[in-house]
Amino acid sequence: MRLLLIEDERELADALSAALSKHGIVTDHTTHLADAFELTRQNTYDAILLDRRLPDGEGLTFIPMLRRTGTDAPVIVLTARNEPLERVEGLDVGADDYLGKPFLVDExxxxxRAVLRRPPSLAELQITVGRMVIDPLHLSVTVASTPLDLPRRELLVLVALAKRKDKTVLRSTLEAAVYNYEEEIQSNALDAHISRLRKRLLDAGAGVAIHNIRGVGYLLREE
Amino acid sequence: MRLLLIEDERELADALSAALSKHGIVTDHTTHLADAFELTRQNTYDAILLDRRLPDGEGLTFIPMLRRTGTDAPVIVLTARNEPLERVEGLDVGADDYLGKPFLVDExxxxxRAVLRRPPSLAELQITVGRMVIDPLHLSVTVASTPLDLPRRELLVLVALAKRKDKTVLRSTLEAAVYNYEEEIQSNALDAHISRLRKRLLDAGAGVAIHNIRGVGYLLREE
DNA sequence: CCGCGAAGATTGCGGCAGCATGACGGGGAC
DNA sequence: GTCCCCGTCATGCTGCCGCAATCTTCGCGG
Known part of the structure; x- marks a missing residue:
């Protein structure tokens, strides 16, 4: 589990990080909202601990920003501002819980735990084709709910096709999905991947077919 | 919106019902756990407000009963028993929030509102794989109901894998679950953890296998 | 309907990236 | 001190994947 702690009191932050790490929680710590915003764009956190009084502004303003950018990690506000009306204010801008300082680490x-007792973050974007379910975020593939493990390049090809299922995907698009700039390919490596992928999908009984559109690209659809 | 209020102090209950109805909330009120249980079987509530000291028992015992019968409505505990450790107790049996008396109706x-914003709490409290039960919130692992204690990093790896059992977990995801951005690793530390974890699970007879997907990540499944 | 060229399919091979594992040692906890 | 977690290194191995050679399919024009 990984938390983001936004707190400008250095000592409290250090103590908290230490205490949390004893519970097996990995904590990233920052003192400013601006940095916090950057971090949430780069990482995915299971939860966010937020102080209200921060050097570059009121912590609560951070919550709507978060939500607008699609982060749905639960936010717990930790603050000395613990009047009932302040708590109402915090909860109503979208905080999931509100805890007044000082508090027990156990609480x-x-x-x-209460706040995390809910489905894993973010909409599980999953694509279903034939007997196959593809999770492009986690790069996982299951056929009839049993996992199918594919080599990396074949997996990337499949995901790229699945994202545009029933539509043609340009050959160049597929190449871009599998190779970066440095990796030049000067052969039919892509074709080879397609071929091996077809065989694997057939063996697994995935119920899909990869069609070729001559001179253009490929297309994935149920068969 | 329809609430179930379980509270034996008649005056408080009446006052609360009145206040809630001004917010357009319909409240069913009962004073006993036995009746409450019946009501939850017959109706579907959006949330449940629960006192702890009730004529026929400790209110908290109601929560596991609810969950076992499939009711996932959020529960807010309202009680005079408001010591920090009592709050911990309440939240850990499955309450979604805990509010000490007296409180403001606004709070x-x-x-x-905060509790209803959250998606229904379907998250599994425990994950079972093979002969092993994993509690990701408390970070505990048991094999055939005897506890297994693992070193911290190995435990974190295992939990991260268990949360997505039978699905691949990206290498980068595992690294993020175990290390924060200050702790950089420049070697095969993660591989070492996996290796040691495998050995420990084997020795314990956990009945699981950690499978590698070359170039992608790892996957936990029963064997 | 046939022939031809180009695009695609398939398969074997070899190099090497990525993984598994054991050993070692520093360092933190008790 | 003593234990053991955990990061690092070295070593061996597995199998992915780029390449190329060969065969098949497709589309077009006559």
Whole structure:
């Protein structure tokens, strides 16, 4: 589990990080909202601990920003501003819980658990084709709910096709999905991947077919 | 919106019902757990407000009963028993929030809104794989109901894998689950953890296998 | 309907990236 | 001190994947 801690009191932050790490929680720490925003764009956190009074502004303003950018990690506000009306304010801008300082680490842990007792973050974008379910975010493929493990390049090809299922995907698009700039290919490596992928999907009984559109690209659809 | 209020102090209950109805909330009220249980079987509530000290028992015992019968409505505990450790206790049996008496109706409303914003709490409290049961929130592992204690990093790896059992977990995801951005690793530390974890699970007879998907990540499944 | 060229399919091979594992040692906890 | 977690290195091995050679399919024009 990985948390983002936004807190400008250095000592409290260090103590908290240490305490949390004893519970097996990995904590990233920052003191400014601007940095926090950057971090949430780069990483995915299971939860966010947020102070209200911060050097570059009121912590609560951070919550709507987060939500607008699609981060749905639960936010727990940790603050000395603990009047009932302040708590209402915090919860109503989208905080998931609100805990007044000082607090016991045990209570924080309990509230964390309460808040995390919910489905894994973000909409599980999954694509279903034939008997196959593809999760492009986690790069996982299952056929009839049993996992199918594919070599990396074949997996990338399949995901690229699945994202545009029933539509043609340009050959160049597929190449871009599998290779970066440095990796030049000067042979029919892509064709080879397609071929091996077809065989694997057939063996697994995936119920899909990869069609070729001559001179253009490929297309994935149920068969 | 329809609430179930379980509270034996008649005056408080009446006052609350009145206040809630001003917010357009329909409240069913009962004073006993036995009746409450019946009501939840017959109706579907959006949320449940629960007192701890009730004529026929400790209110908290109600929560596991609810969950076992498939009711996933959020529960807010309202009680005079408001010591930090009592709050921990409440949250850990499955309450979604915990509010000490006396409280402002406005704060109750705010916490209600916060709790209702969250998707239904379907998250598994425990994950079973092979002969092993994993509690990701408390970070505990048992094999055939005897506890297994693992070193911290190996535990984190295992939990991350268990949360997506039978599905691939990206190498980068595992690294993020175990290390924060300050702790960089420049070697095969993760591989080492996996290797040691495998050995430990084998020795313990966990009945699981950690499978590698070359170039992608790892996958936990029963064997 | 046939022939031809180009695009695609398939398969074997070899190099090497990526993984598994054991050993070692520093360092933190008790 | 003593234990053991955990990061690092070295070594061996597996199998992915780029390449190329060969065969098949497709589309077009006559």
């Amino acid at each position: 924080l842990m309990a509230r964390l | 109750l409303m705010a916490r209600l």
